[in-house]
Amino acid sequence: xxxxxxxxxxxxxxxxxxxxxxxxxxxxxxxxxxxxxxxxxxxxxxxxxxxxxxxxxxxxxxxxxxxxxxxxxxxxxxxxxxxxxxxxxxxxxxxxxxxxxxxxxxxxxxxxxxxxxxxxxxxxxxxxxxxxxxxxxxxxxxxxxxxxxxxxxxxxxxxxxxxxxxxxxxxxxxxxxxxxxxxxxxxxxxxxxxxxxxxxxxxxxxxxxxxxxxxxxxxxxxxxxxxxxxxxxxxxxxxxxxxxxxxxxxxxxxxxxxxxxxxxxxxxxxxxxxxxxxxxxxxxxxxxxxxxxxxxxxxxxxxxxxxxxxxxxxxxxxxxxxxxxxxxxxxxxxxxxxxxxxxxxxxxxxxxxxxxxxxxxxxxxxxxxxxxxxxxx
Numbered sequence: 002x003x004x005x006x007x008x009x010x011x012x013x014x015x016x017x018x019x020x021x022x023x024x025x026x027x028x029x030x031x032x033x034x035x036x037x038x039x040x041x042x043x044x045x046x047x048x049x050x051x052x053x054x055x056x057x058x059x060x061x062x063x064x065x066x067x068x069x070x071x072x073x074x075x076x077x078x079x080x081x082x083x084x085x086x087x088x089x090x091x092x093x094x095x096x097x098x099x100x101x102x103x104x105x106x107x108x109x110x111x112x113x114x115x116x117x118x119x120x121x122x123x124x125x126x127x128x129x130x131x132x133x134x135x136x137x138x139x140x141x142x143x144x145x146x147x148x149x150x151x152x153x154x155x156x157x158x159x160x161x162x163x164x165x166x167x168x169x170x171x172x173x174x175x176x177x178x179x180x181x182x183x184x185x186x187x188x189x190x191x192x193x194x195x196x197x198x199x200x201x202x203x204x205x206x207x208x209x210x211x212x213x214x215x216x217x218x219x220x221x222x223x224x225x226x227x228x229x230x231x232x233x234x235x236x237x238x239x240x241x242x243x244x245x246x247x248x249x250x251x252x253x254x255x256x257x258x259x260x261x262x263x264x265x266x267x268x269x270x271x272x273x274x275x276x277x278x279x280x281x282x283x284x285x286x287x288x289x290x291x292x293x294x295x296x297x298x299x300x301x302x303x304x305x306x307x308x309x310x311x312x313x314x315x316x317x318x319x320x321x322x323x324x325x326x327x328x329x330x331x332x333x334x335x336x337x338x339x340x341x342x343x344x345x346x347x348x349x350x351x352x353x354x355x356x357x358x359x360x361x362x363x364x365x366x367x368x369x370x371x372x373x374x375x376x377x378x
Contacts, residue, residue, distance in 0.1 A: 089149040094238035097147040101190040102234045102243065106141040108155040109368035116374075117367060118167045121360055123377035124315075125170045127347040130357050133210040134170035136161055137195065137203060137319055137363040140188045143179050157364045170360065171210050178206030189246045192232020193365075194289055197249050197322050204326035211312070211359065213330035221251035226280065230288045248288060252325035254278055256305045261297040275300065277325055292321035298341035302334040310356035315339065315346060315376060317366045339370070345378040 030043060045051065045060035052058075089096045095103045125132045141148070142157035158176060165172050179187055179195075179202055187199030195203065201218060208215040227248040235243065259275035275294040282291040293300060302324060309332040314320055316336060327334055335353060337346055350358060362370065 091239050092237055094234055095148055095152055096240060099147055100243045101144065101147050102238050102240055103140045103144060103148060104193060104234055105153065106155050106157060106365060109160060114368050117370060118164065120373040120377045122169045124346060128358055129351055130355055132170040132358045132360065133173060134168050134360045135173035135175055135207060136164055136367055138176050138179060139193065139363055139365060143183050144188065160364050160368060173207055173210045175203055175206045178202050189232050191235035191243060191246050192289060193234055194319055194322065197251055200322040201251065201326055203323055223249050223251055225249050227283050227288055232289065250278060252328065257328055258303045259293055260301045262299040293324065296338065298338055300336040302328065304328045304332060306332050311354055313350055313355045313358040315360045317362045319363050320361055339372040339375045343375050346376055
């Protein structure tokens with residue numbers, strides 16, 4: 002028996018590898034993961050140039066990782082094993098106090114960070130209107146006390162300090178505006194975004210720079226639109242044992258129109274009507290896209306307040322839940338996402354009668370963004 006046991010294990014291991022290879026070969030590639038809310042890597046094209054540069058193998062490794070058969074189940078199994086072993090992290094996500102999942106914040110690439118600050122400053126030079134610049138600290142900063150003891154976590158306040166020192170725009174540090182309410186539900190526990198309540202405190206923090214008097218929180222009626230929200234951090238962590246988040250809205254949508262501007266496959270401009278709150282997304286995994294209908298290169302929100310100024314907001318997705326609070330103070334809010342919009346923002350300001358501009362990103366998105374060069378055009 003002892004002689005045959007190693008052979009048995011070898012055969013069992015080979016059978017496992019063979020079954021997984023067969024499963025990978027028979028499982029159709031997926032273009033999008035609804036669970037993770039992101040596009041999945043596709044099979045890279047083979048070329049001598051790609052092979053010689055090493056890009057083919059890098060792309061193929063990403064492809065295999067994304068298209069691995071049963072990937073979601075294996076990720077969850079790994080998280081359970083990590084937890085059983087006493088570990089409090091999986092896939093760069095910490096299992097934190099208060100049933101909270103927090104993505105680890107790594108030390109930024111200083112070259113990219115400096116370049117991104119410079120791009121914003123170049124935009125300030127070209128812009129014909131005043132520019133406000135603000136960064137949003139996230140859970141890893143505001144809720145740092147929930148992290149496991151000794152967990153590596155770069156201090157986002159160092160990035161905020163660099164921004165304040167290097168920016169030629171009017172810089173708004175939102176740390177205190179959020180930290181003063183750290184014991185409230187200002188972030189989702191399973192997603193990387195701030196909640197509508199967190200967005201409200203951000204709205205208050207921006208008021209002095211943008212020139213409006215914020216409405217008191219007591220003026221709003223909170224409406225819970227979902228009690229079953231599992232966000233992107235939940236998906237990437239593999240954790241399946243935490244309770245879902247609630248999603249709330251505060252600002253009524255009556256009298257507000259939203260238009261998304263895109264292009265068809267022939268390059269012709271296309272206008273698509275959107276909503277301040279697209280409740281159809283509440284039936285999907287990507288519930289956060291309820292705000293403004295999700296990603297769009299250029300969106301225009303019209304409020305009916307014709308006597309108010311026009312705002313250009315160069316932003317990431319955190320702004321989607323902030324916009325409702327801004328609607329009483331502006332006649333139009335124009336939103337540009339530099340991942341998809343490659344034209345000149347300063348020219349857009351001139352062409353559309355914009356009165357002021359706001360550059361608003363979360364700290365993790367800002368330090369890692371490779372598209373901010375487009376802001377300087």
